[in-house]
Amino acid sequence: MVELHNVCIKFHSQKIFDEVNLQVQNGEFVSLVGTTGSGKSSLLRLLYMDLLPTEGIVKVGDYSSTSIKKKEIPYLRRKLGIIFQNFKLLDDRNVFDNIAFALHVTNTSGREIKKKVLNVLASVGLSHKRNSMPNKLSGGEQQRVAIARALVNEPFLLLADEPTGNLDPVSSLEILKLLKDINTQGTAVIMTTHNYDLVRKAQGRIIQIKDEKVFEVQLKTTPAGL
Amino acid sequence: MNIFYTLKEGISGFNRARLSALVSTSTITVALILLGGFSILYLNTNEIVQSFRDRVEMEAFLDKPLSDTTIVSIQKQLASLQGIHSTVFISKEQATKIFKEEFGEDIYSVLEFNPLPPSFKIYLQPNYRNADSAQTIYTSLKSISGIDDIIYRKTLLELLDKRSRLFIIISITIGIILTFTAIFLIFNTIRLTIYAKRNIITIMKLVGATRMFIRLPFLIEGMLQGILGGIFASGIIYLVTYYASQYLGDELAELVKAPFALYIGLTITGIFLGFIGSAFSVRKFISEKIVNQ
Numbered sequence: 001m002v003e004l005h006n007v008c009i010k011f012h013s014q015k016i017f018d019e020v021n022l023q024v025q026n027g028e029f030v031s032l033v034g035t036t037g038s039g040k041s042s043l044l045r046l047l048y049m050d051l052l053p054t055e056g057i058v059k060v061g062d063y064s065s066t067s068i069k070k071k072e073i074p075y076l077r078r079k080l081g082i083i084f085q086n087f088k089l090l091d092d093r094n095v096f097d098n099i100a101f102a103l104h105v106t107n108t109s110g111r112e113i114k115k116k117v118l119n120v121l122a123s124v125g126l127s128h129k130r131n132s133m134p135n136k137l138s139g140g141e142q143q144r145v146a147i148a149r150a151l152v153n154e155p156f157l158l159l160a161d162e163p164t165g166n167l168d169p170v171s172s173l174e175i176l177k178l179l180k181d182i183n184t185q186g187t188a189v190i191m192t193t194h195n196y197d198l199v200r201k202a203q204g205r206i207i208q209i210k211d212e213k214v215f216e217v218q219l220k221t222t223p224a225g226l
Numbered sequence: 227m228n229i230f231y232t233l234k235e236g237i238s239g240f241n242r243a244r245l246s247a248l249v250s251t252s253t254i255t256v257a258l259i260l261l262g263g264f265s266i267l268y269l270n271t272n273e274i275v276q277s278f279r280d281r282v283e284m285e286a287f288l289d290k291p292l293s294d295t296t297i298v299s300i301q302k303q304l305a306s307l308q309g310i311h312s313t314v315f316i317s318k319e320q321a322t323k324i325f326k327e328e329f330g331e332d333i334y335s336v337l338e339f340n341p342l343p344p345s346f347k348i349y350l351q352p353n354y355r356n357a358d359s360a361q362t363i364y365t366s367l368k369s370i371s372g373i374d375d376i377i378y379r380k381t382l383l384e385l386l387d388k389r390s391r392l393f394i395i396i397s398i399t400i401g402i403i404l405t406f407t408a409i410f411l412i413f414n415t416i417r418l419t420i421y422a423k424r425n426i427i428t429i430m431k432l433v434g435a436t437r438m439f440i441r442l443p444f445l446i447e448g449m450l451q452g453i454l455g456g457i458f459a460s461g462i463i464y465l466v467t468y469y470a471s472q473y474l475g476d477e478l479a480e481l482v483k484a485p486f487a488l489y490i491g492l493t494i495t496g497i498f499l500g501f502i503g504s505a506f507s508v509r510k511f512i513s514e515k516i517v518n519q
Contacts, residue, residue, distance in 0.1 A: 050516045078434030088429050092242040102433035104231050
Protein backbone atom coordinates (compact mmCIF):
# COMPACT_ATOMS: atom_id res chain seq x y z
CA MET A 1 0.00 0.00 0.00
CA VAL A 2 2.82 2.38 0.93
CA GLU A 3 6.30 1.75 -0.36
CA LEU A 4 9.47 3.79 -0.25
CA HIS A 5 12.35 2.50 -2.39
CA ASN A 6 15.81 4.01 -1.92
CA VAL A 7 14.32 7.41 -1.20
CA CYS A 8 16.70 10.35 -0.86
CA ILE A 9 15.70 13.92 -0.08
CA LYS A 10 17.96 16.92 -0.14
CA PHE A 11 17.04 20.46 0.88
CA HIS A 12 19.59 23.00 -0.32
CA SER A 13 22.35 20.37 -0.25
CA GLN A 14 21.28 19.22 3.24
CA LYS A 15 20.35 15.54 3.25
CA ILE A 16 17.09 14.60 5.01
CA PHE A 17 16.79 10.97 3.87
CA ASP A 18 19.46 8.74 2.48
CA GLU A 19 18.28 5.63 0.64
CA VAL A 20 15.27 5.05 2.85
CA ASN A 21 13.23 1.88 2.32
CA LEU A 22 9.88 1.33 4.01
CA GLN A 23 6.70 -0.65 3.47
CA VAL A 24 3.37 -0.20 5.21
CA GLN A 25 0.58 -2.70 4.60
CA ASN A 26 -3.17 -2.20 4.62
CA GLY A 27 -4.63 -1.81 8.09
CA GLU A 28 -1.30 -1.29 9.89
CA PHE A 29 -0.76 1.21 12.70
CA VAL A 30 2.66 2.79 12.47
CA SER A 31 4.20 5.22 14.91
CA LEU A 32 6.98 7.33 13.48
CA VAL A 33 9.39 8.58 16.11
CA GLY A 34 12.52 10.65 16.02
CA THR A 35 14.03 13.85 17.28
CA THR A 36 12.85 17.27 16.12
CA GLY A 37 14.06 17.88 12.58
CA SER A 38 14.80 14.21 11.98
CA GLY A 39 12.34 14.13 9.05
CA LYS A 40 9.11 12.68 10.49
CA SER A 41 6.91 15.35 8.88
CA SER A 42 8.93 15.16 5.67
CA LEU A 43 8.19 11.46 5.47
CA LEU A 44 4.45 12.17 5.73
CA ARG A 45 4.77 14.95 3.15
CA LEU A 46 6.29 12.40 0.80
CA LEU A 47 3.18 10.27 1.23
CA TYR A 48 0.71 13.05 0.43
CA MET A 49 3.11 14.23 -2.28
CA ASP A 50 3.64 17.71 -0.89
CA LEU A 51 7.25 16.74 -1.30
CA LEU A 52 8.74 14.57 -4.01
CA PRO A 53 11.92 12.56 -3.46
CA THR A 54 15.17 13.79 -4.93
CA GLU A 55 15.93 10.15 -5.74
CA GLY A 56 14.04 6.89 -5.35
CA ILE A 57 10.35 6.03 -5.59
CA VAL A 58 7.41 6.64 -3.28
CA LYS A 59 4.29 4.57 -3.96
CA VAL A 60 1.00 5.30 -2.23
CA GLY A 61 -1.91 3.17 -3.35
CA ASP A 62 -2.02 3.32 -7.14
CA TYR A 63 0.11 6.45 -7.33
CA SER A 64 3.87 6.63 -7.77
CA SER A 65 6.07 9.68 -7.28
CA THR A 66 7.82 8.96 -10.56
CA SER A 67 4.71 9.06 -12.70
CA ILE A 68 2.17 11.19 -10.82
CA LYS A 69 1.17 14.41 -12.55
CA LYS A 70 0.54 17.62 -10.62
CA LYS A 71 -3.15 17.52 -11.48
CA GLU A 72 -3.43 13.95 -10.10
CA ILE A 73 -2.16 14.87 -6.62
CA PRO A 74 -5.61 16.12 -5.42
CA TYR A 75 -7.11 12.74 -6.37
CA LEU A 76 -4.45 10.94 -4.30
CA ARG A 77 -5.21 13.22 -1.32
CA ARG A 78 -8.91 12.41 -1.54
CA LYS A 79 -7.95 8.84 -0.67
CA LEU A 80 -5.88 9.95 2.32
CA GLY A 81 -6.83 11.55 5.59
CA ILE A 82 -4.36 14.11 6.93
CA ILE A 83 -4.34 15.70 10.36
CA PHE A 84 -1.91 18.10 12.03
CA GLN A 85 -1.17 19.21 15.56
CA ASN A 86 -2.61 22.66 14.80
CA PHE A 87 -5.87 21.08 13.53
CA LYS A 88 -6.13 23.33 10.45
CA LEU A 89 -9.84 24.05 10.85
CA LEU A 90 -11.63 26.98 9.26
CA ASP A 91 -12.58 29.47 11.96
CA ASP A 92 -15.24 31.12 9.80
CA ARG A 93 -17.60 28.13 9.69
CA ASN A 94 -19.07 25.66 12.13
CA VAL A 95 -18.09 22.05 12.78
CA PHE A 96 -20.59 20.64 10.26
CA ASP A 97 -19.41 22.95 7.48
CA ASN A 98 -15.75 22.27 8.26
CA ILE A 99 -16.33 18.57 7.63
CA ALA A 100 -18.73 19.11 4.72
CA PHE A 101 -16.02 21.19 3.08
CA ALA A 102 -14.02 18.03 2.28
CA LEU A 103 -17.08 16.55 0.55
CA HIS A 104 -17.89 19.65 -1.50
CA VAL A 105 -14.41 19.31 -2.96
CA THR A 106 -15.30 15.85 -4.26
CA ASN A 107 -18.61 17.14 -5.67
CA THR A 108 -20.75 15.05 -3.33
CA SER A 109 -24.49 15.80 -3.42
CA GLY A 110 -26.07 17.86 -0.63
CA ARG A 111 -28.09 14.95 0.72
CA GLU A 112 -25.09 12.63 0.77
CA ILE A 113 -23.00 15.30 2.48
CA LYS A 114 -25.52 15.60 5.31
CA LYS A 115 -25.64 11.84 5.81
CA LYS A 116 -21.87 11.35 5.71
CA VAL A 117 -21.08 14.32 7.97
CA LEU A 118 -23.59 13.26 10.61
CA ASN A 119 -22.25 9.69 10.50
CA VAL A 120 -18.65 10.74 10.88
CA LEU A 121 -19.55 13.22 13.64
CA ALA A 122 -21.23 10.39 15.50
CA SER A 123 -18.13 8.22 15.09
CA VAL A 124 -15.92 10.87 16.73
CA GLY A 125 -18.55 11.61 19.38
CA LEU A 126 -19.27 15.21 18.39
CA SER A 127 -22.81 15.06 16.99
CA HIS A 128 -23.97 17.51 19.64
CA LYS A 129 -21.29 20.03 18.64
CA ARG A 130 -22.15 20.12 14.93
CA ASN A 131 -23.26 23.77 15.06
CA SER A 132 -20.39 24.99 17.24
CA MET A 133 -17.66 27.20 15.89
CA PRO A 134 -14.14 25.72 16.17
CA ASN A 135 -12.95 28.42 18.60
CA LYS A 136 -15.64 27.33 21.05
CA LEU A 137 -14.21 23.81 21.22
CA SER A 138 -11.43 22.38 23.37
CA GLY A 139 -8.18 21.29 21.70
CA GLY A 140 -9.21 17.65 21.90
CA GLU A 141 -12.58 18.39 20.32
CA GLN A 142 -10.95 20.42 17.55
CA GLN A 143 -8.64 17.53 16.77
CA ARG A 144 -11.64 15.19 16.66
CA VAL A 145 -13.28 17.53 14.14
CA ALA A 146 -10.07 17.42 12.09
CA ILE A 147 -10.11 13.61 12.30
CA ALA A 148 -13.76 13.58 11.24
CA ARG A 149 -12.91 15.73 8.23
CA ALA A 150 -10.01 13.42 7.40
CA LEU A 151 -12.28 10.37 7.63
CA VAL A 152 -15.34 11.65 5.82
CA ASN A 153 -14.02 10.61 2.41
CA GLU A 154 -13.28 7.11 3.74
CA PRO A 155 -9.51 7.11 3.22
CA PHE A 156 -7.43 3.94 3.13
CA LEU A 157 -4.62 5.71 4.98
CA LEU A 158 -4.70 8.31 7.77
CA LEU A 159 -1.59 10.45 8.19
CA ALA A 160 -1.36 12.08 11.60
CA ASP A 161 1.44 14.62 12.04
CA GLU A 162 1.92 15.07 15.81
CA PRO A 163 -1.84 14.81 16.39
CA THR A 164 -1.48 15.20 20.15
CA GLY A 165 1.24 17.85 20.07
CA ASN A 166 -1.10 20.59 21.32
CA LEU A 167 -3.16 18.45 23.68
CA ASP A 168 -3.11 17.63 27.37
CA PRO A 169 -2.38 14.01 28.39
CA VAL A 170 -6.04 13.06 28.82
CA SER A 171 -7.08 14.47 25.44
CA SER A 172 -4.00 12.88 23.87
CA LEU A 173 -5.10 9.46 25.06
CA GLU A 174 -8.62 10.07 23.77
CA ILE A 175 -7.27 10.98 20.34
CA LEU A 176 -5.01 7.91 20.35
CA LYS A 177 -7.98 5.75 21.25
CA LEU A 178 -9.94 7.28 18.38
CA LEU A 179 -7.07 6.61 15.96
CA LYS A 180 -6.85 3.03 17.17
CA ASP A 181 -10.60 2.58 16.67
CA ILE A 182 -10.29 3.93 13.15
CA ASN A 183 -7.41 1.54 12.55
CA THR A 184 -9.43 -1.38 13.87
CA GLN A 185 -12.04 -0.63 11.22
CA GLY A 186 -9.42 -1.15 8.52
CA THR A 187 -7.84 2.24 7.86
CA ALA A 188 -4.07 2.23 8.06
CA VAL A 189 -2.65 4.94 10.32
CA ILE A 190 0.79 6.51 10.24
CA MET A 191 1.32 8.79 13.20
CA THR A 192 4.35 10.90 14.00
CA THR A 193 4.92 11.72 17.64
CA HIS A 194 7.42 12.74 20.28
CA ASN A 195 5.35 11.15 22.97
CA TYR A 196 6.90 7.76 23.81
CA ASP A 197 4.16 7.01 26.29
CA LEU A 198 1.67 7.30 23.45
CA VAL A 199 3.84 5.08 21.25
CA ARG A 200 3.86 2.44 23.95
CA LYS A 201 0.10 2.57 24.20
CA ALA A 202 -0.41 2.56 20.44
CA GLN A 203 0.80 -1.06 20.21
CA GLY A 204 1.65 -0.83 16.52
CA ARG A 205 4.83 -0.90 14.48
CA ILE A 206 7.39 1.66 15.53
CA ILE A 207 9.65 3.27 12.98
CA GLN A 208 12.45 5.47 14.17
CA ILE A 209 14.04 8.09 11.94
CA LYS A 210 17.67 8.69 12.77
CA ASP A 211 20.71 9.83 10.83
CA GLU A 212 18.74 10.10 7.55
CA LYS A 213 17.63 6.45 7.77
CA VAL A 214 14.59 4.63 9.12
CA PHE A 215 14.79 1.74 11.58
CA GLU A 216 12.20 -0.67 12.84
CA VAL A 217 12.34 -0.65 16.64
CA GLN A 218 10.78 -2.87 19.30
CA LEU A 219 9.73 -1.73 22.77
CA LYS A 220 11.49 -3.49 25.59
CA THR A 221 8.42 -3.58 27.82
CA THR A 222 4.99 -4.83 26.91
CA PRO A 223 2.76 -1.88 26.20
CA ALA A 224 -0.16 -1.30 28.46
CA GLY A 225 -3.56 -1.68 26.85
CA LEU A 226 -5.73 1.30 26.20
CA MET B 227 -17.57 20.80 -9.79
CA ASN B 228 -20.58 22.17 -7.96
CA ILE B 229 -20.90 25.63 -9.48
CA PHE B 230 -23.49 26.75 -6.92
CA TYR B 231 -21.17 25.89 -4.05
CA THR B 232 -18.30 27.68 -5.79
CA LEU B 233 -20.47 30.76 -6.34
CA LYS B 234 -21.67 30.66 -2.75
CA GLU B 235 -18.07 30.38 -1.51
CA GLY B 236 -17.00 33.28 -3.70
CA ILE B 237 -19.80 35.53 -2.51
CA SER B 238 -19.57 34.48 1.13
CA GLY B 239 -15.81 35.10 0.99
CA PHE B 240 -16.86 38.74 0.99
CA ASN B 241 -18.97 38.34 4.05
CA ARG B 242 -16.46 36.22 5.95
CA ALA B 243 -13.58 38.67 5.60
CA ARG B 244 -15.44 41.97 5.50
CA LEU B 245 -12.52 44.17 6.41
CA SER B 246 -10.14 42.83 3.77
CA ALA B 247 -12.96 42.82 1.20
CA LEU B 248 -13.69 46.44 2.08
CA VAL B 249 -10.00 47.35 1.77
CA SER B 250 -9.74 45.64 -1.63
CA THR B 251 -12.92 47.25 -2.92
CA SER B 252 -11.81 50.67 -1.66
CA THR B 253 -8.42 50.28 -3.31
CA ILE B 254 -10.06 49.33 -6.61
CA THR B 255 -12.42 52.30 -6.23
CA VAL B 256 -9.58 54.77 -5.62
CA ALA B 257 -7.48 53.34 -8.46
CA LEU B 258 -10.43 53.52 -10.85
CA ILE B 259 -11.26 57.08 -9.77
CA LEU B 260 -7.68 58.04 -10.66
CA LEU B 261 -7.94 56.33 -14.03
CA GLY B 262 -11.44 57.69 -14.64
CA GLY B 263 -10.49 61.25 -13.68
CA PHE B 264 -7.52 61.13 -15.97
CA SER B 265 -9.62 59.67 -18.80
CA ILE B 266 -12.17 62.49 -18.44
CA LEU B 267 -9.45 65.15 -18.64
CA TYR B 268 -7.80 63.41 -21.58
CA LEU B 269 -11.01 62.83 -23.55
CA ASN B 270 -12.35 66.33 -23.01
CA THR B 271 -9.08 68.10 -23.72
CA ASN B 272 -8.71 66.01 -26.84
CA GLU B 273 -12.24 66.91 -27.87
CA ILE B 274 -11.57 70.60 -27.37
CA VAL B 275 -8.40 70.37 -29.47
CA GLN B 276 -10.38 68.47 -32.08
CA SER B 277 -13.10 71.13 -32.09
CA PHE B 278 -10.41 73.72 -32.90
CA ARG B 279 -9.25 71.56 -35.77
CA ASP B 280 -12.81 71.12 -36.98
CA ARG B 281 -13.06 74.86 -37.37
CA VAL B 282 -10.04 74.94 -39.65
CA GLU B 283 -11.06 75.48 -43.27
CA MET B 284 -9.30 76.65 -46.38
CA GLU B 285 -10.55 79.29 -48.76
CA ALA B 286 -9.40 79.34 -52.34
CA PHE B 287 -10.03 82.65 -54.09
CA LEU B 288 -10.53 82.68 -57.85
CA ASP B 289 -8.45 85.19 -59.76
CA LYS B 290 -11.09 86.66 -62.08
CA PRO B 291 -14.70 86.20 -63.02
CA LEU B 292 -14.88 82.74 -64.49
CA SER B 293 -17.50 80.98 -66.54
CA ASP B 294 -19.80 78.50 -64.85
CA THR B 295 -18.13 75.67 -66.81
CA THR B 296 -14.71 76.65 -65.45
CA ILE B 297 -16.09 76.91 -61.90
CA VAL B 298 -17.61 73.42 -62.21
CA SER B 299 -14.30 72.17 -63.61
CA ILE B 300 -12.38 73.67 -60.65
CA GLN B 301 -14.90 72.17 -58.23
CA LYS B 302 -14.35 68.73 -59.82
CA GLN B 303 -10.59 69.13 -59.50
CA LEU B 304 -11.00 70.07 -55.85
CA ALA B 305 -13.22 67.07 -55.19
CA SER B 306 -10.61 64.77 -56.70
CA LEU B 307 -7.88 65.97 -54.32
CA GLN B 308 -7.01 63.68 -51.44
CA GLY B 309 -8.05 64.92 -48.01
CA ILE B 310 -10.86 67.19 -49.11
CA HIS B 311 -14.16 66.49 -47.42
CA SER B 312 -16.40 69.01 -49.23
CA THR B 313 -16.37 72.36 -50.99
CA VAL B 314 -18.81 75.23 -51.14
CA PHE B 315 -18.74 77.81 -53.88
CA ILE B 316 -19.08 81.43 -52.72
CA SER B 317 -20.05 83.77 -55.56
CA LYS B 318 -19.20 87.48 -55.59
CA GLU B 319 -22.75 88.25 -54.44
CA GLN B 320 -22.63 85.75 -51.61
CA ALA B 321 -19.30 87.24 -50.61
CA THR B 322 -20.96 90.64 -50.18
CA LYS B 323 -23.52 89.10 -47.86
CA ILE B 324 -20.79 87.48 -45.79
CA PHE B 325 -19.00 90.82 -45.70
CA LYS B 326 -22.14 92.47 -44.36
CA GLU B 327 -22.57 89.76 -41.72
CA GLU B 328 -18.99 90.18 -40.63
CA PHE B 329 -18.68 93.96 -40.72
CA GLY B 330 -22.33 95.05 -40.46
CA GLU B 331 -21.88 97.28 -43.47
CA ASP B 332 -22.74 96.93 -47.12
CA ILE B 333 -19.64 96.81 -49.35
CA TYR B 334 -21.37 99.14 -51.80
CA SER B 335 -21.69 101.80 -49.10
CA VAL B 336 -17.88 101.79 -48.83
CA LEU B 337 -16.92 101.20 -52.44
CA GLU B 338 -18.73 101.73 -55.71
CA PHE B 339 -17.87 98.30 -56.94
CA ASN B 340 -17.61 94.81 -55.48
CA PRO B 341 -13.92 93.90 -55.03
CA LEU B 342 -14.68 90.61 -53.33
CA PRO B 343 -13.55 87.67 -55.47
CA PRO B 344 -15.55 84.46 -55.81
CA SER B 345 -14.09 81.62 -53.81
CA PHE B 346 -14.39 78.03 -52.66
CA LYS B 347 -14.64 77.19 -49.00
CA ILE B 348 -12.78 73.91 -48.61
CA TYR B 349 -13.45 71.59 -45.70
CA LEU B 350 -10.82 68.97 -44.93
CA GLN B 351 -11.32 65.36 -43.92
CA PRO B 352 -10.70 64.87 -40.16
CA ASN B 353 -7.34 63.12 -40.66
CA TYR B 354 -6.08 65.97 -42.83
CA ARG B 355 -6.75 68.73 -40.33
CA ASN B 356 -3.07 69.16 -39.49
CA ALA B 357 -0.32 71.47 -40.62
CA ASP B 358 1.52 68.97 -42.87
CA SER B 359 -1.58 67.75 -44.72
CA ALA B 360 -2.94 71.28 -45.06
CA GLN B 361 0.39 72.37 -46.56
CA THR B 362 0.25 69.50 -49.08
CA ILE B 363 -3.30 70.40 -50.04
CA TYR B 364 -2.28 74.07 -50.25
CA THR B 365 0.45 73.15 -52.76
CA SER B 366 -2.00 71.11 -54.84
CA LEU B 367 -4.51 73.96 -54.82
CA LYS B 368 -1.88 76.39 -56.01
CA SER B 369 -1.36 74.32 -59.13
CA ILE B 370 -5.03 74.50 -60.14
CA SER B 371 -5.53 77.03 -62.90
CA GLY B 372 -8.01 79.73 -61.94
CA ILE B 373 -7.14 79.78 -58.23
CA ASP B 374 -5.41 83.00 -57.29
CA ASP B 375 -4.86 82.75 -53.58
CA ILE B 376 -5.48 80.34 -50.72
CA ILE B 377 -5.83 81.23 -47.10
CA TYR B 378 -6.10 79.07 -44.01
CA ARG B 379 -5.07 79.31 -40.37
CA LYS B 380 -1.64 77.83 -40.82
CA THR B 381 -0.22 79.18 -37.55
CA LEU B 382 -3.15 77.81 -35.55
CA LEU B 383 -2.71 74.35 -37.10
CA GLU B 384 1.04 74.40 -36.42
CA LEU B 385 0.42 75.42 -32.82
CA LEU B 386 -2.25 72.74 -32.38
CA ASP B 387 0.06 70.10 -33.84
CA LYS B 388 2.90 71.10 -31.56
CA ARG B 389 0.72 71.25 -28.43
CA SER B 390 -1.09 68.02 -29.38
CA ARG B 391 2.18 66.11 -29.62
CA LEU B 392 3.23 67.37 -26.19
CA PHE B 393 -0.25 66.65 -24.83
CA ILE B 394 -0.17 63.08 -26.18
CA ILE B 395 3.32 62.42 -24.77
CA ILE B 396 2.33 63.76 -21.34
CA SER B 397 -1.00 61.91 -21.43
CA ILE B 398 0.59 58.58 -22.38
CA THR B 399 3.22 58.99 -19.65
CA ILE B 400 0.65 59.86 -16.99
CA GLY B 401 -1.69 57.16 -18.32
CA ILE B 402 1.01 54.49 -18.09
CA ILE B 403 2.07 55.61 -14.61
CA LEU B 404 -1.55 55.66 -13.40
CA THR B 405 -2.35 52.30 -14.98
CA PHE B 406 0.67 50.65 -13.42
CA THR B 407 -0.04 52.30 -10.08
CA ALA B 408 -3.63 51.05 -10.24
CA ILE B 409 -2.53 47.52 -11.17
CA PHE B 410 0.17 47.52 -8.47
CA LEU B 411 -2.25 48.78 -5.80
CA ILE B 412 -5.03 46.40 -6.74
CA PHE B 413 -2.80 43.35 -7.13
CA ASN B 414 -1.05 43.92 -3.82
CA THR B 415 -4.26 44.51 -1.93
CA ILE B 416 -5.83 41.39 -3.41
CA ARG B 417 -2.67 39.47 -2.62
CA LEU B 418 -2.91 40.58 1.02
CA THR B 419 -6.59 39.60 1.09
CA ILE B 420 -5.76 36.15 -0.23
CA TYR B 421 -2.74 35.88 2.08
CA ALA B 422 -5.13 36.36 4.99
CA LYS B 423 -7.07 33.38 3.67
CA ARG B 424 -4.14 31.10 2.87
CA ASN B 425 -5.37 28.74 5.57
CA ILE B 426 -8.40 27.90 3.46
CA ILE B 427 -6.17 27.23 0.45
CA THR B 428 -4.02 24.86 2.55
CA ILE B 429 -7.09 23.00 3.76
CA MET B 430 -8.53 22.81 0.26
CA LYS B 431 -5.27 21.24 -0.90
CA LEU B 432 -5.23 18.85 2.05
CA VAL B 433 -8.69 17.50 1.29
CA GLY B 434 -7.91 17.07 -2.40
CA ALA B 435 -9.37 20.14 -4.08
CA THR B 436 -8.29 20.61 -7.67
CA ARG B 437 -6.51 23.83 -8.63
CA MET B 438 -9.64 25.06 -10.41
CA PHE B 439 -11.83 24.36 -7.37
CA ILE B 440 -9.45 26.37 -5.18
CA ARG B 441 -9.10 29.18 -7.69
CA LEU B 442 -12.72 29.80 -8.69
CA PRO B 443 -14.12 31.23 -5.43
CA PHE B 444 -11.21 33.68 -5.29
CA LEU B 445 -11.76 34.70 -8.91
CA ILE B 446 -15.45 35.27 -8.23
CA GLU B 447 -14.62 37.28 -5.13
CA GLY B 448 -12.04 39.32 -7.07
CA MET B 449 -14.56 40.06 -9.83
CA LEU B 450 -17.16 41.05 -7.24
CA GLN B 451 -14.70 43.46 -5.67
CA GLY B 452 -13.99 44.77 -9.17
CA ILE B 453 -17.68 45.29 -9.98
CA LEU B 454 -18.28 47.08 -6.69
CA GLY B 455 -15.10 49.15 -7.11
CA GLY B 456 -16.22 50.08 -10.64
CA ILE B 457 -19.73 51.03 -9.50
CA PHE B 458 -18.46 53.09 -6.55
CA ALA B 459 -15.85 54.83 -8.71
CA SER B 460 -18.49 55.56 -11.39
CA GLY B 461 -20.90 56.92 -8.79
CA ILE B 462 -18.28 59.17 -7.23
CA ILE B 463 -17.09 60.42 -10.63
CA TYR B 464 -20.70 61.06 -11.68
CA LEU B 465 -21.41 63.11 -8.57
CA VAL B 466 -18.15 65.05 -8.76
CA THR B 467 -18.56 65.88 -12.47
CA TYR B 468 -22.24 66.74 -11.99
CA TYR B 469 -21.57 69.27 -9.23
CA ALA B 470 -18.34 70.51 -10.83
CA SER B 471 -20.12 71.24 -14.13
CA GLN B 472 -22.77 73.25 -12.28
CA TYR B 473 -20.11 75.20 -10.44
CA LEU B 474 -17.76 75.78 -13.37
CA GLY B 475 -20.13 77.25 -15.93
CA ASP B 476 -20.82 76.20 -19.51
CA GLU B 477 -17.39 76.51 -21.10
CA LEU B 478 -15.29 74.92 -18.38
CA ALA B 479 -18.01 72.33 -17.81
CA GLU B 480 -16.91 70.84 -21.13
CA LEU B 481 -13.73 69.80 -19.36
CA VAL B 482 -15.51 67.63 -16.80
CA LYS B 483 -18.24 65.96 -18.80
CA ALA B 484 -18.10 62.17 -18.62
CA PRO B 485 -19.61 59.94 -21.29
CA PHE B 486 -21.73 56.98 -20.13
CA ALA B 487 -19.28 54.63 -21.87
CA LEU B 488 -16.65 55.74 -19.34
CA TYR B 489 -18.71 54.32 -16.46
CA ILE B 490 -19.15 51.05 -18.32
CA GLY B 491 -15.43 51.05 -19.13
CA LEU B 492 -14.47 51.65 -15.50
CA THR B 493 -16.69 48.83 -14.26
CA ILE B 494 -15.32 46.43 -16.88
CA THR B 495 -11.77 47.52 -15.98
CA GLY B 496 -12.59 46.88 -12.31
CA ILE B 497 -13.88 43.38 -13.06
CA PHE B 498 -10.86 42.66 -15.25
CA LEU B 499 -8.33 43.90 -12.70
CA GLY B 500 -10.11 42.09 -9.86
CA PHE B 501 -10.10 38.88 -11.89
CA ILE B 502 -6.48 39.11 -13.04
CA GLY B 503 -5.27 40.27 -9.60
CA SER B 504 -6.97 37.32 -7.93
CA ALA B 505 -5.79 34.87 -10.57
CA PHE B 506 -2.14 35.89 -10.12
CA SER B 507 -2.28 36.01 -6.33
CA VAL B 508 -4.12 32.75 -5.78
CA ARG B 509 -1.81 31.03 -8.24
CA LYS B 510 1.15 31.90 -6.05
CA PHE B 511 -0.47 30.41 -2.96
CA ILE B 512 -1.71 27.30 -4.77
CA SER B 513 1.85 26.62 -5.92
CA GLU B 514 3.24 26.85 -2.39
CA LYS B 515 3.85 23.71 -0.38
CA ILE B 516 1.23 22.82 2.23
CA VAL B 517 3.73 22.75 5.09
CA ASN B 518 5.14 26.19 4.23
CA GLN B 519 1.66 27.64 4.48
